Amino acid sequence: MRTEKNRIIxxxxxxxxxxxxxxxxNLATALAAIGEKVLIIDLDPQGNASTGLGIDRRNRVxxxxxxxxxxxxxxxxxxxxAVPNLFIIPSTMDLLGLEMEIASQPDRVFRLKRxxxxxxxxxxxxxxxxxxxSFNLLTMNAMxxxxxxxxxxxxxxxxxxxxxxxxxxxxxxxxxxxxxxxxQGIVLTMFDSRNNLAQQVVSDVRTHLGDKVYHTLIxxxxxxxxxxxxxxPAILYDLKCAGSQAYLQLxxxxxxxxxxxxxx
Ligand code: ADP
Ligand code: MG
Numbered sequence: 001m002r003t004e005k006n007r008i009i010x011x012x013x014x015x016x017x018x019x020x021x022x023x024x025x026n027l028a029t030a031l032a033a034i035g036e037k038v039l040i041i042d043l044d045p046q047g048n049a050s051t052g053l054g055i056d057r058r059n060r061v062x063x064x065x066x067x068x069x070x071x072x073x074x075x076x077x078x079x080x081x082a083v084p085n086l087f088i089i090p091s092t093m094d095l096l097g098l099e100m101e102i103a104s105q106p107d108r109v110f111r112l113k114r115x116x117x118x119x120x121x122x123x124x125x126x127x128x129x130x131x132x133x134s135f136n137l138l139t140m141n142a143m144x145x146x147x148x149x150x151x152x153x154x155x156x157x158x159x160x161x162x163x164x165x166x167x168x169x170x171x172x173x174x175x176x177x178x179x180x181x182x183x184q185g186i187v188l189t190m191f192d193s194r195n196n197l198a199q200q201v202v203s204d205v206r207t208h209l210g211d212k213v214y215h216t217l218i219x220x221x222x223x224x225x226x227x228x229x230x231x232x233p234a235i236l237y238d239l240k241c242a243g244s245q246a247y248l249q250l251x252x253x254x255x256x257x258x259x260x261x262x263x264x
Pocket of ligand 1 (some may be wrong): 015016017018019020021022023048107133189190191218219220221224225226228243
């Protein structure tokens with residue numbers, strides 16, 4: 001039994017461009033707006049979550065790399081964003097070299113987990129980890145440290161194929177490094193209701209995965225894609241747009257499921 005108060009959710013999909021970072025930023029913002037204290041950990045060397053939250057590269061004094069190598073703690077590394085209650089551990093390109101640096105070390109998969117065990121991480125009620133688009137050592141660290149995995153799935157032809165690969169990986173993680181890893185949920189992203197194929201994908205994913213799939217569909221929305229270039233979550237950039245509203249709805253579904261899980 002884990003007794004931690006926080007919920008560590010890894011946002012993963014081995015495909016790039018499916019909405020991981022957008023979901024991390026906007027779900028975190030929505031949870032923070034509801035009053036939760038939230039931390040995003042940017043584990044992608046690209047650093048899109050950090051940039052999208054307005055953390056300038058020059059200001060990334062401490063980063064997720066430092067946390068993973070044990071050079072700084074969560075508390076020392078987390079920076080406040082423009083969103084009240086929302087903090088981020090930014091990433092830098094240093095992460096690219098991490099795999100090589102720690103590959104031969106027996107605890108290489110448990111670096112993030114260890115950093116999140118202290119009291120500093122307990123100060124957050126939600127910790128969202130934004131993963132790179134591959135099953136590399138960074139993603140494995142995220143899966144080993146998490147209570148659950150949230151999967152953004154783009155409504156496109158190969159979605160189900162990618163999803164079954166991902167679910168196999170989660171099974172493998174359960175057998176090896178994290179037996180209690182849960183599927184938090186699957187969120188369908190960039191949905192376009194005018195596209196018949198997208199409708200078909202939604203119905204196929206629901207048939208296969210039932211109530212693991214969130215009711216909320218994140219629509220394809222130009223305001224959502226514009227927001228990061230202003231260093232803002234869509235929810236701050238344009239609260240009223242359909243994408244922002246969908247992420248707020250997703251956050252309330254996530255919280256509702258958490259309540260049900262705790263009551264069970
Ligand atoms: P990933 O982190 O999985 O690589 P991103 O979240 O960076 O994916 O999204 C990929 C691209 O699609 C980005 O340019 C992003 O702004 C855009 N995007 C994501 N979600 C939406 C959406 N709901 N509507 C429009 N564009 C989106
Ligand atoms: Mg990303």
